[in-house]
Amino acid sequence: MQIATTFRHMEQSDALKSYAAEKLERVKKYIDEPIAAQVFLTVEKIRHMAEVTLTAKGITIKAAEETNDMYAALDAVIDKIERQLRRYKERLKDHKPSTDTRSIEVQKSIVTAESIEQQIAPVIIPSKTISIKPMSVEEAVMQMDLLHKDFLVFTDSSTEAINVVYRRKDGNYGLIEPTRK
Missing domain, CATH: 3.30.160.100 (Ribosome hibernation promotion factor-like)
Structure with missing residues (x-):
């Protein structure tokens, strides 16, 4: 002193x-x-x-x-x-922060999220696997509405090709159909 x-x-x-x-x-x-x-x-x-x-x-x-x-x-x-x-x-x-486990978990997830953002290469996040069943386009749209999803991957029953139905920002629906060369 x-x-x-x-x-x-x-x-x-x-x-x-x-x-x-x-x-x-x-x-x-x-x-x-x-x-x-x-x-x-x-x-x-x-x-x-x-x-x-x-x-x-x-x-x-x-x-x-x-x-x-x-x-x-x-x-x-x-x-x-x-x-x-x-x-x-x-x-x-x-005024010291509490040491309960919830705040520690949140801090850990923030740190991991920041470290993911700092990585240069994109990270693949694991997702669930679903079975694709054959259906028509109208049936796929109805199924997507029932599940409250923004998109649905399905097999077209007439062509047996994998298609995607999605909800557009204007409220209409879009259909992605693959083409073979």
């Missing part, structure tokens, strides 16, 4: 400087990152003011206190800083 102590309207005191450093050591239990602290000790007639500014990664905390004694002012300001840091830690705990 880096501590910069500034004395205003008073003589520099090593005892006050070391007391402030000793009290600021209590703050380390709340934040383990590198901390920079600025301590301002000011005397105005009979008022003794202590002001502390803590800066750590992503957080800045300020507190000030004034009493008739500089040591009491330092104690009070460090207590305020500790309360603020305790509240900050509790907020961090409250």
